[in-house]
Amino acid sequence: MNRETIRNEVLDAILLRRSTRSFEEAPITGLELDTLLKATIWAPSGGNNQTWLFTAVRDVETLLSLNKLVRDGFQKWIPDDDYPGKLGAKKASQSEGFNFYYHAPLLIIASNAPNYENAMADCALALENVFLAAHSIGLGSCYINQLHWLRNDQNLRSFLFELGIPKEHTICSAAAIGRVKNxxxxxxxxxGTINVYTPNKQ
Ligand SMILES: Cc1cc2nc3c(=O)[nH]c(=O)nc-3n(C[C@H](O)[C@H](O)[C@H](O)COP(=O)(O)O)c2cc1C
Incomplete structure (x- = not known):
């Protein structure tokens, strides 16, 4: 899209937000966390259901335990003929320094009610709010899919249950957030991904 477009703070955040995969160790403050979490629940939801749950994890030990479960889960559950993106992630999980949330100091896990048709859509909209809010307060963020892929892994689910995520919930996605390193x-x-229909008036 090369034509001129309107610019303002919100639109600039949409255009300038990028997925960050390299974070500083510095923790997220309570004020930053509250700001990000408020952004999640003000997203739209199908039928205003709001059946979602956003679980924030900042404890480094807990995050590292989760990383180990993800690494183990990948070897167990991702078949060798899965689609390329997932196979790439499986291969990465076998490498020495694997960390599925890029050592971000905050992971927000988005889960939702079971058998709810809009579960993924509602959580995705909420996470985009988080990404834009993070960008607007000088933080980087990245969508993280691993917990969704491994949502039926019982070891992982038992661990997530301990963090307060109901066993019946479906794990939709997660957001890694922190200060940008690189x-x-x-x-x-x-x-070719934008199509403006113009009626052919005779
Ligand atoms: C549904 C979905 C799943 C994604 N999963 C991951 C992921 O697991 N790990 C990751 O590093 N990035 C993930 N991404 C981020 C995309 O790779 C990224 O948005 C894309 O490359 C475009 O880059 P940008 O966000 O900087 O514009 C995901 C994005 C979406 C929408």
Whole structure:
């Protein structure tokens, strides 16, 4: 889209937010956490259901235990003929320094009611709110899919239950958040993905 577009603070955040995969160790403050969590619950939800749950984890030991469970789960549950993105993640999980949340000091796990058709959509909208809110207060963020992929792993679910996530919930997604250490350049947007229908008036 090369034509001129309107600019303001919200639109700039949408355009300038990037997925961050390299974070500083510095923790997230209570004020930052509350700001991000408020952004989640003000997202729209199908039928205003709000059946979601956003679980914030800042404890480093807990996050590292989760990382171990994800590594083990990948070897057990991801078949070798799965789709390329997932296989790439499985391969990465076998490497020495694997960390599925990129050592971010905060992980927000989004879960939702079982058998609810809009579970993923509602959580995705809430996480985009988080990503934009994070960007607007100088933090980096990244969508994390591993816990969704491993949502039926019983070892992982028992651990998540201890963190307060109901066993019947489906794990939709997670957000890694922290101060940016290294920012990668924006991946190019593919052409041909916007279609403006113009009626052919005779
Ligand atoms: C559904 C979904 C799943 C994603 N899963 C991951 C993930 O597990 N790990 C990761 O590093 N990035 C993940 N991403 C981030 C994408 O790779 C990223 O948004 C894309 O490359 C575009 O880059 P940008 O966010 O900087 O614009 C995911 C994004 C979406 C929407």
């Amino acid at each position: 920012q990668s350049s924006p991946p190019a947007r593919k052409p």
